Amino acid sequence: MTATNGQLRRSPLHARHVEAGAKIADFGGWEMPIEYAGGGVIAEHTAVREAVGVFDVSHLGKATVRGPGAADFVNGCLTADLGKIGPGQAQYTLCCDDPTGGVVDDMIAYLYGPDHVFLVPNAANTAEVVRRLQAAAPSGVDVLDRHEAYGVIAVQGPKSAELLGKLDVPSGHDYMSFVESAVAGAEIVVCRTGYTGEHGYELVIPVEHTVEVWDALLAAGEPLGVRRAGLGARDTLRTEMGYPLHGQDLSLDITPVQGRSAWAVGWDKPAFWGRDVLVAERPAPRRRLTGLKAVGRGIPRAHMQVLAGDTVVGEVTSGTFSPTLKTGIGLALIDTAAGVKAGDEVEVDVRGRRQAMIVTTPPFVPSHVR
CATH class of the missing domain: 3.30.70.1400 (Aminomethyltransferase beta-barrel domains)
Structure with a gap:
């Protein structure tokens, strides 16, 4: 995983993406595939919902x-x-x-x-x-940045377990659990996680073996209809689930209570960073992340205003066209004082034109992760 021009890093699979005709873009300081030639985002999205897709997510930290x-x-x-x-x-x-x-x-x-x-x-x-x-660690506890030591490949979709089975990789473990295994001569970690809402796995691989594992997955998955999937499809898939993206739906300005992530807080723990302010905010946050589904053809996009009548009541944080529902969907931070609830109709200012949206509770499509 080398930096280019002293700035952007490259995945160990970069050459494979170029060979496959991928559209490459900067994502979090990494040159990553957004979509591949021969289908694009919708085809890649559909493959994950109906068969199996493989994603290079080696940019994720470790x-x-x-x-x-x-x-x-x-x-x-x-x-x-x-x-x-x-x-x-x-x-x-x-x-x-x-x-x-x-x-x-x-x-x-x-x-x-x-x-x-x-x-x-x-x-x-x-x-x-x-x-x-590192700054908080007590003596004897070491915190090490291993960002470039491992590649990560996500295998997602209803046929993901079948694909791993073709490589003799275990797949029957529970959701949010992991096992150690081997494929293509590499010792890997296989975790039942993902960011798509489909049954799937994330493989953590020593960087020097990432190409071999990628190639083996594509070869074994060909009879199953496997597709390479880029970060464009990853975004449409996660938005259909209502999964937050840091930097948009969660940030230093958006707390877990506001961003639909309070379920990931151990409220009974005596200590964690930010505990006091989150406990105080929990009963009555000033805004909450909610879903929006377009009534017509409008597609919500980040930073667009949400209106109830003539009053601005919030802002879109994530938005896209849903390939599954064939309509626009999004997430938005809505002021709780506005009294907007699921089923209400609001409007989004889409490039100067008001587009009707129904307030919804994600996910927008059924989840199959368990």
Whole structure:
């Protein structure tokens, strides 16, 4: 994973994406595939919903926290309660700012045991998450940035287990759990996680073996209709689920309580970063993230105003055309004082024209993750 022009990093699969005719763009400081030639976002999205898609998500961060009491240390920093899972399980959690309660990043924590936690934050925020943990770590606990040591491939869709089975990779473990395995000569970690709402897996692979695993997945998946899928499809898939994207639906200015992520907070824990302000905000946040579904042809996009009558009541944070529903959908932060609820009709200012939207509670399409 090398930097280009001293700035953008490249995935270990970069050459494979170029060979496949991918449209490459900057994403979180990485040159990543947005879509591939021969189908584009809608075809890739549909393959994940109906068959199986493989995503290069090697831009995702990786960090290790190791040493006596590492899990207890992480539990006292991040929001979710690691005490509720055991070794071999994973957990969605957030790193919040103290004292504002804003979200520095959201991530997956892999619990290996009381002395070892593996974290997968977002690309652009890995260094900051690591910096904060390092600054707080007690003597004997080491926090290491392992961003460039591993590649990550997501295998998502109703045929994802069948694809892994063709490579003798275990697939029957529970949602949000992980196992160690091997494929194409590489020792890998197979986690039942994903960002699409479909049954799926994320494979954490030593960087030097990522190409071999990618090639093996594509070859084995050909009879199943496998498709390479880029970050464009990843975005439409996650938006249909109502999954938040950090930097848009969660941020230093958007707390977990506001951003529909309060479920990932261990409210009974005595300590975590941002706890006091989040506990105070929980009963009555000033705004909440909600779903919007277009009545007509309008497509909501980030930063567009949401109106009830002539009053601006919120702002779109994420929006797209849903390939599954064939209509515009989005997420928006709505002022709670406006009294807007699910089923109400609001309008979004789409390039100067008001477009009717129905307030909804995501997901927009059924989830199949469990």
